[in-house]
Amino acid sequence: MKKGVTTMESRRLGSQGLVVSALGLGCMGMSEFYAPKDDAESAATIRRALDLGITLVDTADMYGPFKNERLVGDAVRDRRAQIVIATKFGQKRAEDGKFLGIDGTPEYVRSACDASLARLGVDVIDLYYQHRVDPNVPIEETVGAMGDLVRSGKVRFIGLSEASAATIRRAHKVHPITAVQSEYSLWTRDPEDEVLAACAGLGIGFVAYSPLGRGFLTGRFKQTTDIEPGDRRHDHPRFHEENFNFNLAIVKRLEPIAAAKGCTLAQLSLAWVLSRSKSIVPIFGAKHVHYVEENIRALDVTLADEDLKNLDDAAPKGATAGLRYPAKTIGNVNR
Secondary structure, three states, X not given: OOOOOOOOOEEXXXXXXXXXXXXXXXXXXXXXXXXXXXXXXXXXXXXXXXXXXXXXXXXXXXXXXXXXHHHHHHHOHXXXXXXXXEEEEOEEEOOOOOEEEEOXXXXXXXXXXXXXXXXXXXXXXXXXXXXXXXXXXXXXXXXXXXXHHHHOXXXXXXXXXXXXXXXXXXXXXHOOOOEEXXXXXXXXXXXXXXXXXXXXXXXXXXEEEOOOXXXXXXXXXXXXXXXXXXXXXXHOHHHOHHHXXXXXXXXXXXXXXXXXXXXXXXXXXXXXXXXXXXXXXEEEEOOOHHHHHHHHHXXXXXXXXXXXXXXXXXXXXXXXXXXXXXXXXXXXXXX
């Protein structure tokens, strides 16, 4: 790994002119799902990320619910001009946290956007995603309403999250899609089947969430009891006892590669995602300043062809045991 000060790179998302930092910050875990939470530390983490050159900050209305957009908005209030705020709509929740289903109706698109603008305290959302595809509403109707938001000046660019290649193609005919966000990492390589090729063919950027496998690829978890009580990872099959040790073996195979490169497992995993294409931007989740400072050093890791082969051998496509989401929600992804 190169020594010295890390220089943040820029990458172009899509062909409509959106340029962001090569690494983005995912803020979901700051407000929900991953225990514990500390708003002051989270806000400091966001600001430190901006100090280090990260410009893409990712949130959603349903994180919290509703708390994360407010947290992000407050943290970046005096830095608005330097950042790209990405948020999402479509997974409806009540104030008490109850999940109310997926809604892609034009009416909801408009109301959700207005609510997010108010919580963020901004005049325009830079990148607005449909969080999950609504099977009961034609994608053309949803994206048509999103395009209206662009024309009205409330949104700059639009995207889709966890959409299939076929859905992406249909959507792009209605209004240019700037980015598709889906899970992608050394242990989740599903987008390689069709989605990455569809995005490349249409000139759409790809934002990889959970590039560290929800923390598993950092080597942090040695046994299931390392996961905090109340942490959502308890619900994810890949962290269940019957799959845990099998998946831990993948991490063990990655450790000597990281050691040889003089980097951490997290830096190695991020460097791998970065190496896949210049149009791919991984967004890592972090709730503490030191993780941001560590993770951006992934930009200093250079992977040679031999390194990439070793990584493929250590974590081949399809090697991970268990579904990437609980059985009750796995049907909502890649739709």
